Amino acid sequence: MVKQIRFPLLSILLIIIISSSILPSSCNPQITKSPKINKVCIIGSGISGSSLSHFLRKYSEDRNLIGEIHIFERNGIVGGRTATVTIGGDTFEAGGSIIHPKNYHALNFTHLLNLKIKTPSDGSLGIWDGSQFLIKTLDNKNNRKLISLYNSFRLFFRYGLSLLKMDPFIKTMLGNFLNYYTDLESRPVFETVEEMLKWSKLYNLTRGTLQEELIEAGLAPKLISELITVITRINYGQSMSISGLAGAVSMAGSDDGLWAVEGGNWQIAAGLIKHSNVTLHLHEEIESVSHIGGSYELNSTTGNTYSCGVAVVATPLDEVKIRFSPPISIPERRLQHTHATFVRGILNPGYFGMNSVVNIPECVGTIEDPSLPFTSISVLKKYSEDDMTYKIFSRAPMEDTLLDQLFRTVKEVIRINWGAYPHYHAPEVFSPFVLDGLHLYYVNAFENAASTIETGAVAAENVARLILSRCCGHTSTSSHLRQFVSEVHVEL
Numbered sequence: 001m002v003k004q005i006r007f008p009l010l011s012i013l014l015i016i017i018i019s020s021s022i023l024p025s026s027c028n029p030q031i032t033k034s035p036k037i038n039k040v041c042i043i044g045s046g047i048s049g050s051s052l053s054h055f056l057r058k059y060s061e062d063r064n065l066i067g068e069i070h071i072f073e074r075n076g077i078v079g080g081r082t083a084t085v086t087i088g089g090d091t092f093e094a095g096g097s098i099i100h101p102k103n104y105h106a107l108n109f110t111h112l113l114n115l116k117i118k119t120p121s122d123g124s125l126g127i128w129d130g131s132q133f134l135i136k137t138l139d140n141k142n143n144r145k146l147i148s149l150y151n152s153f154r155l156f157f158r159y160g161l162s163l164l165k166m167d168p169f170i171k172t173m174l175g176n177f178l179n180y181y182t183d184l185e186s187r188p189v190f191e192t193v194e195e196m197l198k199w200s201k202l203y204n205l206t207r208g209t210l211q212e213e214l215i216e217a218g219l220a221p222k223l224i225s226e227l228i229t230v231i232t233r234i235n236y237g238q239s240m241s242i243s244g245l246a247g248a249v250s251m252a253g254s255d256d257g258l259w260a261v262e263g264g265n266w267q268i269a270a271g272l273i274k275h276s277n278v279t280l281h282l283h284e285e286i287e288s289v290s291h292i293g294g295s296y297e298l299n300s301t302t303g304n305t306y307s308c309g310v311a312v313v314a315t316p317l318d319e320v321k322i323r324f325s326p327p328i329s330i331p332e333r334r335l336q337h338t339h340a341t342f343v344r345g346i347l348n349p350g351y352f353g354m355n356s357v358v359n360i361p362e363c364v365g366t367i368e369d370p371s372l373p374f375t376s377i378s379v380l381k382k383y384s385e386d387d388m389t390y391k392i393f394s395r396a397p398m399e400d401t402l403l404d405q406l407f408r409t410v411k412e413v414i415r416i417n418w419g420a421y422p423h424y425h426a427p428e429v430f431s432p433f434v435l436d437g438l439h440l441y442y443v444n445a446f447e448n449a450a451s452t453i454e455t456g457a458v459a460a461e462n463v464a465r466l467i468l469s470r471c472c473g474h475t476s477t478s479s480h481l482r483q484f485v486s487e488v489h490v491e492l
Ligand SMILES: Cc1cc2nc3c(=O)[nH]c(=O)nc-3n(C[C@H](O)[C@H](O)[C@H](O)COP(=O)(O)OP(=O)(O)OC[C@H]3O[C@@H](n4cnc5c(N)ncnc54)[C@H](O)[C@@H]3O)c2cc1C
Pocket: 001, 002, 003, 004, 043, 044, 045, 046, 047, 048, 049, 072, 073, 074, 075, 078, 079, 080, 081, 082, 094, 095, 096, 097, 098, 099, 284, 285, 286, 287, 314, 315, 316, 320, 321, 322, 338, 340, 418, 419, 420, 421, 444, 451, 452, 453, 454, 456
């Protein structure tokens, strides 16, 4: 279960302080009575919407550029695809669960909000092909050198030296991703996802499938069709035909040092919203966005209407029914659904041709074979040798009859059907960040590059800068854009 990304820290803060004191004069630098944008309305309270509110405040501090920020959330709780589930009296991550050590926005938010970090330990892994385990590693929770050596030996024995090519492949992607954390002076504000990916040299990875990219990188077919397939299935529920970039991001999720927020990753979104002077509207689903007389009119299912100078979509548009007027046009795509099934009970060792549960690896991943009814089964908590809580990922719902075959006893079941992440393909196509050429923005356009907690924050940071540069001449923008902005400026 993973996703990650990284960056070099350092002088960003300093640059922000400096750059805010030498603001372009086009913005009318004196604190004026009314802000440049009286109201920003954000649809979605996940990591994308919440970090957008954070960066809008952070980058406009003391300059009265942004007035009210409203966040609309159709659910009764913030956090979206970071959510927890409570089963058998314990609480577990139900969606986005693991964060990479180089996910620097997530890490900084966690520190800023005084949240506690926990680092889950490695259990044993087995690759199941429907009739046997192709490979099994040993549980190494206590981080024992000998076991780690044994596990490496097992992997090398099966996959050979091409295992050594996995790491450079991931490192190159991560290295390029780090560019998104460089200082604001040297990092442009991006108007499109393509531009953003090209600048960091990640665009090429979205042109070919993961399979093609890995073969080109010299990885052995067996390694690709087994270990990497398992990783990709667990992280994105998809096969090796996803884009090379989404695949590399998913593979980074097998790195060391992964972490999560104690008590639930959703607290990052909750904390950011709380600290960003946001008016939060829970249980309020936006059903239409209309551009009328220079501002956006948002109607919600509760019958309310809000008028906003800037409107931002911070949720994937592929499955939501928001009506836009005038209509917008974005590439058609679908979401990959991942069924997360939580079971308290005990697996049936007979299903795996074994006579004891202790022989079943703590994480069972499967290869790409349509007859296999699940993607992965992993132990979340062990109460005793015959009482555990498991998380199952599958592409179709886990029906009761199937659970009866897989489990010897089932005490409690919770099912969640996630519209989990984009269904990736190659070459990828991307929606623009600016949906109407004016002030309607789409943070999740970037999700078609890769979907993680961190990519949500990275995209939101760019969109915050884009909003400020297009409203108020803040930070570097192309002269073409400046001119465009001064034309539409009046409408705000
Ligand atoms: C099963 C699963 C496992 C994952 N594992 C990981 C992982 O280990 N690590 C990782 O980094 N990432 C992981 N991810 C991906 C990660 O969770 C997402 O990329 C990230 O949380 C997306 O955040 P977001 O804010 O962009 O979107 P969301 O979290 O989906 O937020 C959008 C919000 O908008 C709301 N909304 C939608 N339409 C409307 C409307 N019309 N009006 C009002 N509100 C609306 C939704 O209710 C939702 O709360 C996983 C995802 C899933 C599903």
